[in-house]
Amino acid sequence: MSAMLSPNVMIPATGGEMAGFLALPGSPPRTTVLIAVELWGMTRHMQEVAERLAGAGHAALVMDLFRGARPPAPQDPPECWAATFEEFDDVRATRDCRCALSWVLAGGVGRMPGPVAAWGFCMGGRFAHNLAAFDLRLAGAINFYGRINFPRMAAKPFLPIEVTPMIECPYLGVFAGADPLIPPADVAALRAGLAGNPHARIKEHPEARHAFFNDHRDTYHPQAASCAWASVTTFLDELA
Numbered sequence: 001m002s003a004m005l006s007p008n009v010m011i012p013a014t015g016g017e018m019a020g021f022l023a024l025p026g027s028p029p030r031t032t033v034l035i036a037v038e039l040w041g042m043t044r045h046m047q048e049v050a051e052r053l054a055g056a057g058h059a060a061l062v063m064d065l066f067r068g069a070r071p072p073a074p075q076d077p078p079e080c081w082a083a084t085f086e087e088f089d090d091v092r093a094t095r096d097c098r099c100a101l102s103w104v105l106a107g108g109v110g111r112m113p114g115p116v117a118a119w120g121f122c123m124g125g126r127f128a129h130n131l132a133a134f135d136l137r138l139a140g141a142i143n144f145y146g147r148i149n150f151p152r153m154a155a156k157p158f159l160p161i162e163v164t165p166m167i168e169c170p171y172l173g174v175f176a177g178a179d180p181l182i183p184p185a186d187v188a189a190l191r192a193g194l195a196g197n198p199h200a201r202i203k204e205h206p207e208a209r210h211a212f213f214n215d216h217r218d219t220y221h222p223q224a225a226s227c228a229w230a231s232v233t234t235f236l237d238e239l240a
Contacts, residue, residue, distance in 0.1 A: 005042040011063060012103050013096040020100070021062040022109060023050035029059035030240040031139070032104050032113035034131075036063055036097065036124025038211070039081065041071030045216050046121075052229075058236055059109050063100050065093045065127065074217075088123070090130070090156045097131040105137060115139035115239045119232070120146050122211060126160045132171060133163035140170040140239045142232060145179060145210055149186045161186070164193030171197060172235045174213075174228050176221075177206030203231050 007019035021042065033053055037046055042064045050060035072080045097118065104113050117140040120128030125146015132141035148160040171194060175187050187204060194200035208224035211217050215225070 005044055005047045005062065007042065007064065009061070011061070011100050011108070013067065013099045014092055016067075018067050018096055018100075019064040021047055021050055023047075023054035023060045024109065024111070025054045025057045025059060027057065028111055029109075029114050030057045031115045031117055031236050032059040032061065032109060033236070034061050034063060034097065034100055034104065034116065034118045034128075036118060036120035036127040036131075037065055037071075038122035038124055038214070039072060039084065040074065041066050043216070045214050049119075049121075056233060056236075059111075059113060061100065061104060061109065063097065065096060065124065067096070085123070086153050087155055090126070090158075093127050094130045094134060097127050098135050101131065101135060101137060117141065117236065117239060120144065121213070122146060129160045129167070129171075130163060132169050133160075133166040136168065138169055140172070140235065141167065142172045142174070142235065144174045144213055144228070145176055145182060147181055147186075148190050161189055161193060164190060165196065167194065167197055167200070170199035170235065170239065171201070172231060173200075173202040174231060175202070175204050176208040176210055176212050176224070177204055178208065179210040181210055203228065 009020045009022045010017045011020045046062045053060040072084045118128035118131045119142040121144045125143040128141045205224040208221040209219040211219045212221040213225045
């Protein structure tokens with residue numbers, strides 16, 4: 001598993017600040033991408049995604065949605081992963097994403113941001129999804145294998161699938177075919193919820209497993225990851 005990322009910026013958040021990692025291109029950014037972290041938090045993989053985006057001409061801001069708390073690690077018992085999911089405050093994290101969007105739009109990255117999109121992975125996928133539903137300032141949303149349907153919990157008073165019809169901006173959902181966390185019925189429900197959005201598209205990789213884009217994981221699938229990256233760059237090019 002990749003090491004934890006050292007932040008290089010602090011971002012205004014709900015009632016305080018959260019750490020972030022900002023990667024900037026050498027020229028004015030074509031777009032700026034808010035990166036909502038996976039269940040493992042601000043890992044080196046998240047930094048590498050941000051730097052890869054910067055290399056393609058986009059500014060990228062990784063958001064520590066854990067607000068400094070220790071995220072679980074792959075070597076922790078699965079019960080720890082489940083507890084983190086159940087206890088994570090979705091309302092607070094969605095608000096934190098809105099704070100980060102406000103900060104970027106106000107010039108927080110130090111230059112004009114261009115259109116601002118959100119890209120979330122695993123846990124972060126649902127926050128890119130939620131931000132698209134709740135904030136019309138967002139230019140686009142990318143959800144990489146983020147769960148959109150699950151049992152309602154105290155820390156999750158609304159489910160991503162319930163707010164899907166509110167998403168009006170361009171949306172890219174990328175999912176693995178062999179993912180027990182996100183069954184085909186959930187992807188079908190997402191498609192149905194986005195049916196009124198002409199700018200939404202869903203990509204499925206039947207040969208891949210959850211977290212197939214993360215080359216620090218044993219589920220990494222090079223062919224699916226390459227195709228998914230091409231989908232992202234095309235999506236951002238259309239926003240620019």
